[in-house]
Each structure stands twice: as C-alpha cells, then as structure tokens.
Amino acid sequence: MRRPLVAGNWKMNGTRSSVAALVDGIKAGIDGVTAEVVVCPAYVFLDQVRAALAGGPIGLGAQDVCDRDEGAFTGEVSGPMLAESGCNWVIVGHSERRQYYAESDALVAAKFAAARRAGLTPILCVGETLEEREAGRTEQVVERQLAAVAEHNGAAAFAEGVIAYEPVWAIGTGKTASPEQAQAVHAFVRDWLRARAGAAVAEAVRILYGGSVKGANAAELFAQPDIDGGLIGGASLKAEEFLTICRAAA
Ligand code: 13P
Numbered sequence: 001m002r003r004p005l006v007a008g009n010w011k012m013n014g015t016r017s018s019v020a021a022l023v024d025g026i027k028a029g030i031d032g033v034t035a036e037v038v039v040c041p042a043y044v045f046l047d048q049v050r051a052a053l054a055g056g057p058i059g060l061g062a063q064d065v066c067d068r069d070e071g072a073f074t075g076e077v078s079g080p081m082l083a084e085s086g087c088n089w090v091i092v093g094h095s096e097r098r099q100y101y102a103e104s105d106a107l108v109a110a111k112f113a114a115a116r117r118a119g120l121t122p123i124l125c126v127g128e129t130l131e132e133r134e135a136g137r138t139e140q141v142v143e144r145q146l147a148a149v150a151e152h153n154g155a156a157a158f159a160e161g162v163i164a165y166e167p168v169w170a171i172g173t174g175k176t177a178s179p180e181q182a183q184a185v186h187a188f189v190r191d192w193l194r195a196r197a198g199a200a201v202a203e204a205v206r207i208l209y210g211g212s213v214k215g216a217n218a219a220e221l222f223a224q225p226d227i228d229g230g231l232i233g234g235a236s237l238k239a240e241e242f243l244t245i246c247r248a249a250a
Helices: 016-028 043-053 079-084 095-100 105-117 130-134 138-153 155-160 179-197 199-204 218-222 239-248
Strands: 005-009 036-040 059-062 089-092 121-126 162-165 207-210 229-232
Touching: 005 089, 005 207, 005 239, 016 036, 016 043, 016 239, 036 089, 043 059, 079 105, 089 105, 105 121, 105 138, 105 155, 121 138, 130 138, 138 155, 138 179, 155 179, 155 199, 162 179, 179 199, 179 207, 179 218, 218 229, 218 239, 229 239
Parallel strands: 005 036, 005 229, 036 059, 059 089, 089 121, 121 162, 162 207, 207 229
Antiparallel strands: none
C-alpha cells in the first residue's frame, strides 16, 4: 500500500511572522492525519520552519535545488546545503521553473540526481500546458519529461522519488483537472513506470496531483486509484484549508 502524501508548496510567499503562524496552525491540527505531510517554504525560511517542526511528524522540503553540489554558481542552493538545513524533500521541475526560468528536461533530470546524491527525496513535477492538452499531446509531453529523468538516472531511480502530475493549465487558475482527467494521466504515468522500471517500482511510487486542489475537491481527487495525494499551492498557505486537504488523503 502506498501511504498518501500531501506536500504544501508555499512558493515565493510569506514573512517570518506569517510563516510562524502557518506552521503553528498546521501543527495544531496535525493529530489524527494519517497521510504523510510535508511543507516546502522558501529557502530563507527553511531554518525557521525546521526549528518549529522539530520532533513532530511534518516533513520539510525545498522548492528547488542546484544540479551541482558546490562552487561558483551565484544565487544557487545545493543539495548538501538543503540536507544540512533539515530538508528531506525537494521539488524539482516545477512548471514555474520550467516556464519562467527556462529549465530544460535535461536540467531537471540533473536536479533529480543532485537531490538523490544529497539524500533528499525528489518530488518530480510533470505536466502539460493548455495548448499541449488541446493538441492531444498530454501523454507525449509527460512521457518526454519522465524519459529525460530515466535517461539520466536510470528508470529504477524513480523508486527513490515521488512524481507530481501538475497540468500547467490547472495551476493557480482555479481550474482543477476533473478526477477522471487526472486519473487518466496518473494511470498513464504508472503504466509507463511499469514498462520502464518494472511492476514493483510502479506499484510503490507515489504519484501526486497538483493544480487548484482545495478542501472542497481534494477527497474526490484522492479517491482515484492512482492518485496518492497532492502537491498543494495556494491552499497550503491557509492552515485550516491545508489540514482539510491532508485529512482527505486517508
Ligand atoms: P495551486 O494549488 O495554487 O494551483 O498550485 C499548484 C502547484 O503549483 C503546487 O506545486
């Protein structure tokens, strides 16, 4: 059985005081949540959030990682730095990184490797744009994004990561994929894993859905057989809403 996972991607939001309040609110309601829960604050808040979460069940992740481990890469943050800051998780290949910062499939694959070198669990984001979906290219795009990671890391490496299917058209738009639309892509991803990495890996890897998940729609998404939880943006910035989503992943 795959344990459900709910990860909050706080993106470039928060202040020291709002982050403190958000963590307190999530901690206060976490008892009884059976899903694994992770929060991903901006780099500058990692140490603060690590201290606030210490000893509790909530995991800590970063939103990105450099593909290199150290050196003259101004502005970048490495996997070893994240590990030392208390992270166990890191998002790689978020569509906002791919779109706004021109991250290629190859760079994302190298970041997946960097995360693993540092002992971090990569949460690999894949997903198509609206234009790609309307052109009937959803599976082709997702397959291309997965294949790049397999080429660089070997397909067996997926066993050490999590995949998040995030259709770009559903992120921050309020337009959630229907449970059926999401399930279809999740099943495609799992079939691809089965073919490339074998049945054991395919059955073990958690595939999260992301894109306008809210308290009100989480349960029906998470009820789909191949949806193992969510990667939550906007709704993860409100403690009660995030906890409602966490409780829906049982
Ligand atoms: P929203 O939940 O705000 O649509 O964002 C989803 C996302 O990008 C999570 O990584």
